[in-house]
Amino acid sequence: MVSEHKRGARFNKLRVKPGEFKKQIHWLNKQGFQFVFASELATKKKFANRTVCLTFDDGYADNLAAVDPVLESYGAKATLYLVEDRSGGWSSKKKAHHADNELQREPKLSDDQVRTMLASGRWELGAHTTSHANLSSLDDEQAFREIAGAKKTFENSFGIEPMTFTYPFGIYSSRDIDLVSKAGYLAAMTTEPGIQSPDKWNLLQLSRVKISGKDSLFSFKHRIRGGKRGFAK
Numbered sequence: 001m002v003s004e005h006k007r008g009a010r011f012n013k014l015r016v017k018p019g020e021f022k023k024q025i026h027w028l029n030k031q032g033f034q035f036v037f038a039s040e041l042a043t044k045k046k047f048a049n050r051t052v053c054l055t056f057d058d059g060y061a062d063n064l065a066a067v068d069p070v071l072e073s074y075g076a077k078a079t080l081y082l083v084e085d086r087s088g089g090w091s092s093k094k095k096a097h098h099a100d101n102e103l104q105r106e107p108k109l110s111d112d113q114v115r116t117m118l119a120s121g122r123w124e125l126g127a128h129t130t131s132h133a134n135l136s137s138l139d140d141e142q143a144f145r146e147i148a149g150a151k152k153t154f155e156n157s158f159g160i161e162p163m164t165f166t167y168p169f170g171i172y173s174s175r176d177i178d179l180v181s182k183a184g185y186l187a188a189m190t191t192e193p194g195i196q197s198p199d200k201w202n203l204l205q206l207s208r209v210k211i212s213g214k215d216s217l218f219s220f221k222h223r224i225r226g227g228k229r230g231f232a233k
Contacts, residue, residue, distance in 0.1 A: 001060045001063075001106065001213075002015070002016050002017075002018055002021045002063070002066040003015050003016075003017070003060075003062045003066060004017055004032060004068050005213060006065045009101055009102060010102055011103060012214070013212045013213050014212075015213040016211060016212075016213050016215075017213065018066045018070075019068065020215070020217070021066065021070060022070050023220075024073065024217065025070050025073075025074050025076055027076075027220070028052055028076075028224070029074045029075075029076070032154060033052045033078040034048045034050065034052070035051075035053065035054065035075075035078075036051055036053050036077075037053065037054070037077060037079050037124040038053055038055060038124065038126055038164040038187060039079075039126075039163045039164055039187070040125060041164075041203070041206065042163070042187040043072065046200070048160060052224070054076065055078065055081060055189060055208065056078060056079070056081065057083045057128055057166055058082075058083055058103075058108075058128065059086050059108050060108060061082075061106075061107035061109050062107070063107050063109060064113050068117060068162055069097035070122065071122045071123075072120070072186075076122070077124070078122065078123055078124075079123070079126050079164065080114070080123050080124070080126065081123075081126040081127065081128040081164075081166040081169075081189070082114065082126070082127065082150070082151075082154070083129060084127075084129070084130045084149065084150045084153050085130060086108035086109065087108075087148040111157055114158060114187070115158060115205065118158060119232075123214070124164045125154060125160050126162050126163075126164045126165060126166060127147075127151050127154060127162040127165045128165070129149075129150055130146050130149040130150050132168045133168055133216060134169060134171055135171060135173070136171050136172075136173065140179070144183070146181070147165065147176070147180055147183050148179075148182075148183035148184075148192065151185070153185055163184075163185060163190070163202065164186060164187045165180050165188040166188060166190075166222070167188065167189070167191070169191075170190055170192070171191065172188075174178055177204050177205065181204060186201070187203040187206060188204045188205065188206065189194065189206050192205070192208070193207060193208070193210060193227055194207040194227040195209065205219045207222050209224060209227050210223075211223065
């Protein structure tokens with residue numbers, strides 16, 4: 001999310017303040033970073049030394065309200081990993097530490113808002129399962145329906161077939177990797193922290209740099225350079 005912190009909220013670490021987000025994108029732009037969509041990572045083309053792929057999971061309404069204007073200002077772009085069913089307890093009832101429903105209450109994007117984002121050319125659509133499933137709790141058939149179902153539904157709803165995927169909660173197994181490949185995705189994002197050079201990529205297990213709502217601009221710069229929080233190697 002990109003929104004102001006809420007008093008007493010448990011998940012403020014997932015809320016990057018709008019002012020901080022703008023500082024982060026300004027810094028990336030000033031440093032000469034080239035922005036790419038996640039699907040471009042699967043092309044195996046030669047990237048500039050300073051290349052960044054912005055990703056947003058789940059489908060929060062602030063992605064349009066707070067993120068998109070900043071992307072427009074800096075000529076940047078991002079990949080939206082959307083959950084098909086964004087109503088109800090799609091997150092809170094599937095992982096124990098989410099049980100207070102805070103994320104369930106957070107406003108989500110409507111389909112029309114998603115269409116507006118895609119029409120801008122600043123956003124690419126990726127899949128994040130049908131219901132934000134905890135894949136480890138599902139059998140093979142159920143897991144494949146979650147992984148592949150959103151791909152088909154999004155093509156019908158938005159006229160775009162998502163070519164990349166991200167694992168809900170960062171939970172996945174070798175079975176799930178196989179199912180993602182079977183569903184036809186070209187690449188998949190994990191929540192494993194780190195930066196890897198393209199010659200070492202496993203496209204179905206790409207690491208990411210998680211930006212916390214608690215990060216200062218100094219911390220952000222360090223994460224971008226090293227891939228992880230803190231100074232330990």
